[in-house]
Amino acid sequence: MQPARAAAPDDRDIVLATEGLTMEFKGFRAVNGVALRVERGTIHALIGPNGAGKTTCFNLLTKFLTPTAGAIRYNGRDITRMKPADVARLGLVRSFQISAVFPHLTVKENVRIALQRRQRGDSFDFWRSERVLRALNDEALSLIEAVGLADFAEVPAVELSYGRKRALEIATTLALNPAMLLLDEPMAGMGHEDVDRTAALIRRVSANRTILMVEHNLSVVASLSDRITVLARGQVLAEGDYATVSKDPRVVEAYIGAGHG
CATH class of the missing domain: 3.40.50.300 (P-loop containing nucleotide triphosphate hydrolases)
Structure with a gap:
Protein backbone atom coordinates (compact mmCIF):
# COMPACT_ATOMS: atom_id res chain seq x y z
CA MET A 1 0.00 0.00 0.00
CA SER A 99 -1.02 18.45 -32.69
CA ALA A 100 -2.15 20.41 -35.77
CA VAL A 101 -4.32 17.51 -36.87
CA PHE A 102 -4.16 16.86 -40.60
CA PRO A 103 -7.86 16.66 -41.57
CA HIS A 104 -7.50 14.41 -44.61
CA LEU A 105 -5.14 11.91 -43.02
CA THR A 106 -6.51 9.03 -40.99
CA VAL A 107 -6.38 8.89 -37.22
CA LYS A 108 -3.54 6.37 -37.42
CA GLU A 109 -1.57 8.49 -39.89
CA ASN A 110 -1.91 11.57 -37.66
CA VAL A 111 -0.59 9.74 -34.61
CA ARG A 112 2.20 8.15 -36.63
CA ILE A 113 3.39 11.58 -37.76
CA ALA A 114 3.49 12.71 -34.12
CA LEU A 115 5.58 9.65 -33.27
CA GLN A 116 7.98 10.56 -36.08
CA ARG A 117 8.41 13.98 -34.56
CA ARG A 118 9.30 12.50 -31.18
CA GLN A 119 11.84 10.14 -32.71
CA ARG A 120 13.38 12.45 -35.28
CA GLY A 121 12.79 16.00 -34.09
CA ASP A 122 11.61 18.39 -36.77
CA SER A 123 12.47 15.96 -39.58
CA PHE A 124 9.26 14.22 -40.54
CA ASP A 125 10.95 12.07 -43.22
CA PHE A 126 7.93 11.99 -45.51
CA TRP A 127 10.21 10.50 -48.15
CA ARG A 128 10.96 7.39 -46.11
CA SER A 129 9.59 4.06 -47.25
CA GLU A 130 6.17 2.79 -46.22
CA ARG A 131 7.95 -0.21 -44.70
CA VAL A 132 9.88 2.05 -42.31
CA LEU A 133 6.76 4.02 -41.40
CA ARG A 134 4.76 0.84 -40.76
CA ALA A 135 7.17 0.09 -37.91
CA LEU A 136 5.45 2.90 -36.01
CA ASN A 137 1.99 1.41 -36.44
CA ASP A 138 1.96 -0.74 -33.31
CA GLU A 139 2.76 2.20 -31.04
CA ALA A 140 0.31 4.42 -32.92
CA LEU A 141 -2.49 1.88 -32.51
CA SER A 142 -1.69 1.52 -28.81
CA LEU A 143 -2.06 5.28 -28.32
CA ILE A 144 -5.25 5.32 -30.39
CA GLU A 145 -6.72 2.60 -28.20
CA ALA A 146 -5.68 4.49 -25.07
CA VAL A 147 -7.77 7.51 -26.07
CA GLY A 148 -10.78 5.44 -27.07
CA LEU A 149 -10.43 5.74 -30.85
CA ALA A 150 -9.63 2.11 -31.73
CA ASP A 151 -12.73 1.89 -33.95
CA PHE A 152 -11.71 5.03 -35.85
CA ALA A 153 -8.06 4.26 -36.69
CA GLU A 154 -8.65 4.28 -40.45
CA VAL A 155 -11.14 7.17 -40.44
CA PRO A 156 -9.97 10.54 -41.83
CA ALA A 157 -9.73 13.11 -39.05
CA VAL A 158 -12.15 15.42 -40.87
CA GLU A 159 -14.93 12.88 -40.34
CA LEU A 160 -14.57 12.73 -36.56
CA SER A 161 -16.94 14.47 -34.17
CA TYR A 162 -15.56 17.48 -32.31
CA GLY A 163 -15.02 15.52 -29.11
CA ARG A 164 -13.20 12.71 -30.92
CA LYS A 165 -10.97 15.24 -32.69
CA ARG A 166 -9.93 16.48 -29.26
CA ALA A 167 -9.20 12.88 -28.26
CA LEU A 168 -7.03 12.56 -31.37
CA GLU A 169 -5.21 15.75 -30.41
CA ILE A 170 -4.49 14.28 -26.99
CA ALA A 171 -3.20 11.10 -28.65
CA THR A 172 -0.78 13.11 -30.80
CA THR A 173 0.38 14.93 -27.68
CA LEU A 174 0.88 11.64 -25.81
CA ALA A 175 3.03 10.50 -28.74
CA LEU A 176 5.68 12.93 -27.46
CA ASN A 177 5.74 10.92 -24.21
CA PRO A 178 5.22 13.94 -21.94
CA ALA A 179 5.80 13.73 -18.20
CA MET A 180 3.43 16.68 -17.72
Whole structure:
Protein backbone atom coordinates (compact mmCIF):
# COMPACT_ATOMS: atom_id res chain seq x y z
CA MET A 1 0.00 0.00 0.00
CA GLN A 2 1.26 3.48 -0.91
CA PRO A 3 1.87 5.77 2.08
CA ALA A 4 -0.40 8.83 2.31
CA ARG A 5 1.02 12.07 0.92
CA ALA A 6 2.17 14.65 3.43
CA ALA A 7 0.02 17.75 3.67
CA ALA A 8 2.95 19.97 2.66
CA PRO A 9 4.81 18.29 -0.24
CA ASP A 10 8.56 18.15 -0.31
CA ASP A 11 10.18 20.26 -3.04
CA ARG A 12 11.07 17.00 -4.80
CA ASP A 13 7.33 16.40 -5.25
CA ILE A 14 6.83 19.73 -7.04
CA VAL A 15 7.10 19.36 -10.80
CA LEU A 16 6.13 22.90 -11.86
CA ALA A 17 6.55 26.03 -9.75
CA THR A 18 6.42 29.78 -10.24
CA GLU A 19 7.74 32.62 -8.11
CA GLY A 20 6.40 36.16 -8.46
CA LEU A 21 5.13 35.42 -11.96
CA THR A 22 4.08 38.72 -13.52
CA MET A 23 2.93 39.81 -16.98
CA GLU A 24 2.36 43.45 -17.78
CA PHE A 25 0.78 44.83 -20.94
CA LYS A 26 1.25 48.60 -21.37
CA GLY A 27 0.97 49.23 -17.65
CA PHE A 28 -1.80 46.67 -17.00
CA ARG A 29 -0.80 43.66 -14.92
CA ALA A 30 -2.73 40.71 -16.29
CA VAL A 31 -0.77 38.36 -13.99
CA ASN A 32 0.56 39.81 -10.76
CA GLY A 33 3.02 37.93 -8.56
CA VAL A 34 1.54 34.47 -8.98
CA ALA A 35 3.11 31.68 -6.92
CA LEU A 36 2.02 28.27 -8.18
CA ARG A 37 3.15 24.81 -7.07
CA VAL A 38 1.96 21.77 -9.00
CA GLU A 39 2.57 18.47 -7.23
CA ARG A 40 3.88 15.51 -9.20
CA GLY A 41 1.26 12.94 -10.19
CA THR A 42 -1.76 15.19 -9.60
CA ILE A 43 -4.44 16.84 -11.72
CA HIS A 44 -4.23 20.55 -10.90
CA ALA A 45 -6.86 22.98 -12.22
CA LEU A 46 -6.39 26.70 -12.82
CA ILE A 47 -9.77 28.46 -12.65
CA GLY A 48 -11.27 31.91 -12.19
CA PRO A 49 -13.91 34.29 -13.52
CA ASN A 50 -13.57 36.06 -16.87
CA GLY A 51 -10.62 38.45 -16.85
CA ALA A 52 -8.90 36.62 -13.99
CA GLY A 53 -5.67 36.15 -15.95
CA LYS A 54 -5.97 32.38 -16.48
CA THR A 55 -5.17 32.43 -20.19
CA THR A 56 -2.22 34.79 -19.75
CA CYS A 57 -0.87 32.68 -16.89
CA PHE A 58 -1.26 29.52 -18.96
CA ASN A 59 0.54 31.11 -21.91
CA LEU A 60 3.39 32.05 -19.58
CA LEU A 61 3.65 28.52 -18.22
CA THR A 62 3.66 27.03 -21.72
CA LYS A 63 6.23 29.58 -22.91
CA PHE A 64 4.03 31.35 -25.47
CA LEU A 65 4.66 34.53 -23.50
CA THR A 66 7.76 35.68 -21.64
CA PRO A 67 7.01 37.15 -18.21
CA THR A 68 7.75 40.72 -17.25
CA ALA A 69 9.05 39.44 -13.91
CA GLY A 70 9.28 36.25 -11.89
CA ALA A 71 10.50 32.74 -12.56
CA ILE A 72 9.15 29.39 -13.79
CA ARG A 73 10.81 26.14 -12.75
CA TYR A 74 10.16 22.66 -14.10
CA ASN A 75 11.65 19.83 -12.05
CA GLY A 76 13.80 22.45 -10.35
CA ARG A 77 15.19 23.81 -13.62
CA ASP A 78 14.65 27.46 -14.54
CA ILE A 79 12.72 27.50 -17.83
CA THR A 80 11.62 31.14 -17.69
CA ARG A 81 13.38 32.15 -20.90
CA MET A 82 13.22 28.85 -22.76
CA LYS A 83 11.30 28.35 -26.00
CA PRO A 84 8.18 26.13 -26.16
CA ALA A 85 9.88 23.48 -28.30
CA ASP A 86 12.84 23.23 -25.91
CA VAL A 87 10.53 22.91 -22.91
CA ALA A 88 8.53 20.21 -24.72
CA ARG A 89 11.73 18.19 -25.13
CA LEU A 90 12.07 18.23 -21.33
CA GLY A 91 8.65 16.55 -21.04
CA LEU A 92 6.40 19.59 -20.44
CA VAL A 93 3.92 19.62 -23.32
CA ARG A 94 0.89 21.76 -24.02
CA SER A 95 -1.83 19.74 -25.66
CA PHE A 96 -2.91 21.15 -29.01
CA GLN A 97 0.31 23.21 -29.37
CA ILE A 98 1.90 20.53 -31.55
CA SER A 99 -1.02 18.45 -32.69
CA ALA A 100 -2.15 20.41 -35.77
CA VAL A 101 -4.32 17.51 -36.87
CA PHE A 102 -4.16 16.86 -40.60
CA PRO A 103 -7.86 16.66 -41.57
CA HIS A 104 -7.50 14.41 -44.61
CA LEU A 105 -5.14 11.91 -43.02
CA THR A 106 -6.51 9.03 -40.99
CA VAL A 107 -6.38 8.89 -37.22
CA LYS A 108 -3.54 6.37 -37.42
CA GLU A 109 -1.57 8.49 -39.89
CA ASN A 110 -1.91 11.57 -37.66
CA VAL A 111 -0.59 9.74 -34.61
CA ARG A 112 2.20 8.15 -36.63
CA ILE A 113 3.39 11.58 -37.76
CA ALA A 114 3.49 12.71 -34.12
CA LEU A 115 5.58 9.65 -33.27
CA GLN A 116 7.98 10.56 -36.08
CA ARG A 117 8.41 13.98 -34.56
CA ARG A 118 9.30 12.50 -31.18
CA GLN A 119 11.84 10.14 -32.71
CA ARG A 120 13.38 12.45 -35.28
CA GLY A 121 12.79 16.00 -34.09
CA ASP A 122 11.61 18.39 -36.77
CA SER A 123 12.47 15.96 -39.58
CA PHE A 124 9.26 14.22 -40.54
CA ASP A 125 10.95 12.07 -43.22
CA PHE A 126 7.93 11.99 -45.51
CA TRP A 127 10.21 10.50 -48.15
CA ARG A 128 10.96 7.39 -46.11
CA SER A 129 9.59 4.06 -47.25
CA GLU A 130 6.17 2.79 -46.22
CA ARG A 131 7.95 -0.21 -44.70
CA VAL A 132 9.88 2.05 -42.31
CA LEU A 133 6.76 4.02 -41.40
CA ARG A 134 4.76 0.84 -40.76
CA ALA A 135 7.17 0.09 -37.91
CA LEU A 136 5.45 2.90 -36.01
CA ASN A 137 1.99 1.41 -36.44
CA ASP A 138 1.96 -0.74 -33.31
CA GLU A 139 2.76 2.20 -31.04
CA ALA A 140 0.31 4.42 -32.92
CA LEU A 141 -2.49 1.88 -32.51
CA SER A 142 -1.69 1.52 -28.81
CA LEU A 143 -2.06 5.28 -28.32
CA ILE A 144 -5.25 5.32 -30.39
CA GLU A 145 -6.72 2.60 -28.20
CA ALA A 146 -5.68 4.49 -25.07
CA VAL A 147 -7.77 7.51 -26.07
CA GLY A 148 -10.78 5.44 -27.07
CA LEU A 149 -10.43 5.74 -30.85
CA ALA A 150 -9.63 2.11 -31.73
CA ASP A 151 -12.73 1.89 -33.95
CA PHE A 152 -11.71 5.03 -35.85
CA ALA A 153 -8.06 4.26 -36.69
CA GLU A 154 -8.65 4.28 -40.45
CA VAL A 155 -11.14 7.17 -40.44
CA PRO A 156 -9.97 10.54 -41.83
CA ALA A 157 -9.73 13.11 -39.05
CA VAL A 158 -12.15 15.42 -40.87
CA GLU A 159 -14.93 12.88 -40.34
CA LEU A 160 -14.57 12.73 -36.56
CA SER A 161 -16.94 14.47 -34.17
CA TYR A 162 -15.56 17.48 -32.31
CA GLY A 163 -15.02 15.52 -29.11
CA ARG A 164 -13.20 12.71 -30.92
CA LYS A 165 -10.97 15.24 -32.69
CA ARG A 166 -9.93 16.48 -29.26
CA ALA A 167 -9.20 12.88 -28.26
CA LEU A 168 -7.03 12.56 -31.37
CA GLU A 169 -5.21 15.75 -30.41
CA ILE A 170 -4.49 14.28 -26.99
CA ALA A 171 -3.20 11.10 -28.65
CA THR A 172 -0.78 13.11 -30.80
CA THR A 173 0.38 14.93 -27.68
CA LEU A 174 0.88 11.64 -25.81
CA ALA A 175 3.03 10.50 -28.74
CA LEU A 176 5.68 12.93 -27.46
CA ASN A 177 5.74 10.92 -24.21
CA PRO A 178 5.22 13.94 -21.94
CA ALA A 179 5.80 13.73 -18.20
CA MET A 180 3.43 16.68 -17.72
CA LEU A 181 0.44 17.70 -19.82
CA LEU A 182 -0.95 21.21 -19.92
CA LEU A 183 -4.55 21.26 -21.15
CA ASP A 184 -6.14 24.52 -22.27
CA GLU A 185 -9.93 24.27 -21.81
CA PRO A 186 -10.16 20.64 -22.98
CA MET A 187 -14.00 20.67 -22.71
CA ALA A 188 -14.58 23.88 -24.68
CA GLY A 189 -17.39 23.59 -27.22
CA MET A 190 -18.33 20.02 -26.26
CA GLY A 191 -21.74 18.49 -25.71
CA HIS A 192 -22.51 16.46 -22.59
CA GLU A 193 -21.54 13.09 -24.11
CA ASP A 194 -18.18 14.37 -25.35
CA VAL A 195 -17.49 16.08 -22.00
CA ASP A 196 -18.02 12.80 -20.15
CA ARG A 197 -15.85 10.89 -22.64
CA THR A 198 -13.02 13.47 -22.49
CA ALA A 199 -13.11 13.66 -18.69
CA ALA A 200 -12.74 9.88 -18.53
CA LEU A 201 -9.84 10.11 -20.99
CA ILE A 202 -8.06 12.75 -18.90
CA ARG A 203 -8.43 10.58 -15.83
CA ARG A 204 -6.94 7.59 -17.71
CA VAL A 205 -3.94 9.44 -19.10
CA SER A 206 -3.19 11.01 -15.69
CA ALA A 207 -2.30 7.58 -14.29
CA ASN A 208 1.44 8.09 -14.78
CA ARG A 209 1.83 11.82 -15.41
CA THR A 210 1.01 15.26 -14.02
CA ILE A 211 -1.74 17.40 -15.55
CA LEU A 212 -2.38 21.12 -15.26
CA MET A 213 -5.56 22.34 -16.93
CA VAL A 214 -7.47 25.56 -17.42
CA GLU A 215 -11.17 24.69 -17.48
CA HIS A 216 -14.44 26.63 -17.20
CA ASN A 217 -16.65 23.60 -16.56
CA LEU A 218 -16.70 23.52 -12.76
CA SER A 219 -18.38 20.11 -12.56
CA VAL A 220 -15.43 18.68 -14.52
CA VAL A 221 -13.01 20.54 -12.25
CA ALA A 222 -14.78 19.13 -9.19
CA SER A 223 -14.70 15.56 -10.46
CA LEU A 224 -11.15 15.49 -11.82
CA SER A 225 -8.95 17.84 -9.82
CA ASP A 226 -6.79 16.96 -6.85
CA ARG A 227 -5.95 20.62 -6.29
CA ILE A 228 -7.32 23.91 -7.60
CA THR A 229 -5.79 27.37 -7.87
CA VAL A 230 -8.31 30.19 -8.21
CA LEU A 231 -7.17 33.38 -9.92
CA ALA A 232 -8.90 36.75 -9.72
CA ARG A 233 -7.60 39.99 -11.22
CA GLY A 234 -4.27 38.38 -11.97
CA GLN A 235 -3.57 37.12 -8.45
CA VAL A 236 -4.03 33.86 -6.55
CA LEU A 237 -7.28 34.21 -4.63
CA ALA A 238 -7.53 30.75 -3.08
CA GLU A 239 -6.05 27.28 -3.35
CA GLY A 240 -7.01 23.82 -2.16
CA ASP A 241 -9.31 20.98 -3.08
CA TYR A 242 -12.74 21.67 -4.60
CA ALA A 243 -14.61 21.37 -1.29
CA THR A 244 -12.34 24.02 0.21
CA VAL A 245 -12.26 26.59 -2.57
CA SER A 246 -15.94 26.29 -3.49
CA LYS A 247 -16.89 27.36 0.05
CA ASP A 248 -14.41 30.22 0.23
CA PRO A 249 -16.43 33.50 0.42
CA ARG A 250 -13.82 35.29 -1.69
CA VAL A 251 -14.23 32.73 -4.49
CA VAL A 252 -18.03 32.95 -4.34
CA GLU A 253 -17.84 36.73 -4.54
CA ALA A 254 -15.37 36.64 -7.42
CA TYR A 255 -17.67 34.44 -9.48
CA ILE A 256 -21.13 35.81 -8.66
CA GLY A 257 -20.76 38.94 -6.54
CA ALA A 258 -19.29 42.38 -6.76
CA GLY A 259 -15.83 40.97 -7.33
CA HIS A 260 -16.86 39.70 -10.76
CA GLY A 261 -17.11 43.19 -12.10
